[in-house]
Amino acid sequence: MSFPLVHGGSYVGRMVVGRRRPGEDLTSAQQALLQDLSRQVAVAVSSVLLHRALRRSRELLVMAREEERRRLRRDLHDGLGPALAGLALGVDAAGNLMSTDPRAAKALLRDLKYxxxxxxxxxxxxxxxxxxxxxxxxxxxxxxxxxxDRLSTRDSSLHVALRAPDSLPELPAAVEVAAYRIATEALTNVARHAHARSCVLGLRVAENLTVEISDDGVGLVTTTSAGGLGLASMVERATELGGECLVLPGHSGGTVVVAHLPMRAP
Structure with missing residues (x-):
């Protein structure tokens, strides 16, 4: 005999009870007792599942942080590091040329400036x-x-309208960045690929911050832009905050991008 484990309206597992002897049936009192026990077990199982999910979420956050640090270190070590070292060598070379060939030293300093x-x-x-x-x-x-405004100015055939409240509540930095990145990437996709005449960027505040971009273009666009942040990145930005990002066909054509972002970052 088994009893479903339900907590907070969510199914979290099943409690299986074996008979002490083959063919033995449980009395109604025993079944009622086990039913009450299953509710307590459901609470405990739900707590364990939440703990596991929280631990996994923390692991993902640590992994994301370390990956960002690794990327930043690579940019500094492989990019700026050698460039600055080259500048230092160039300054030494210009100093050595200053007394013997001022014209060459001046030309070298000009290159070092660039x-x-x-x-x-x-x-x-x-x-x-x-x-x-x-x-x-x-x-x-x-x-x-x-x-x-910049998008509308660059492309006279595209009009972008902003529909948003006069002000927003204070948002966590991560939510602000995600909302900005998702909105600008979706708008860039519209400008580059949708062949749309009008686009509406909307922001709504309730339990979540909702960012919605709709256009009257040719339909679903999933091409990743040259900037490197495409559809997958928009979905990832929302998901890592505990939200979601959906790309849907518009009711009368075009594409709708909707992101629901929690008002509090995890």
Missing amino acids: ETLGCVGEVRRIAEDLRPPALDDLGLLPALAAFA
Whole structure:
């Protein structure tokens, strides 16, 4: 005989009870007792499952953090490190040339200046990968409004409208970044692939922060953009926060991207 284990409306397992002797039937009192016991077991099983899920979530967060550190270390070690070392050698070489060939030294310093500006650009790229500077400079809503305006300005055939509340509650940094990245990637896909005339970026606040991008273009677009953040990345950004991101056909054509992000980061 078995009893389903249900806790909080969710099925968490089954309690199997064996007979003490073959052919022995349980009395109604015994069945009622086991039914009560199954509810207590369901609580315990649910607690174990939640603990496992929490431990797995923590493991994934640690893995993601370490992967980000590894990527950052690689960018610094393989990119900026050699470039800065080359600049130091170039400065030494220019110093050695200064007394014997000032013209060559000046030309070398000019080249070193351009290399230095390249390093500055690399630092900015790394910083932007970590967190879009527009979020700190403007805030989420103004940053998205500015991005939508830039898209409309670059392509006169596409009109992007922003529908959002006047202000948003304070959001965790991870939720802000995910909302911005998902919205800008979806808008970029619309501009590059959808051949749409109009697009609406909407933000709604309830239990979750909902980001919705809809267009009147040719239909579902799954092409990954040149920037490297495509459909899979949008889904991953939402999922790692405990939310979800869906790409659906529009009711009257086009594509709808909907992301539900928790108001509190895990």
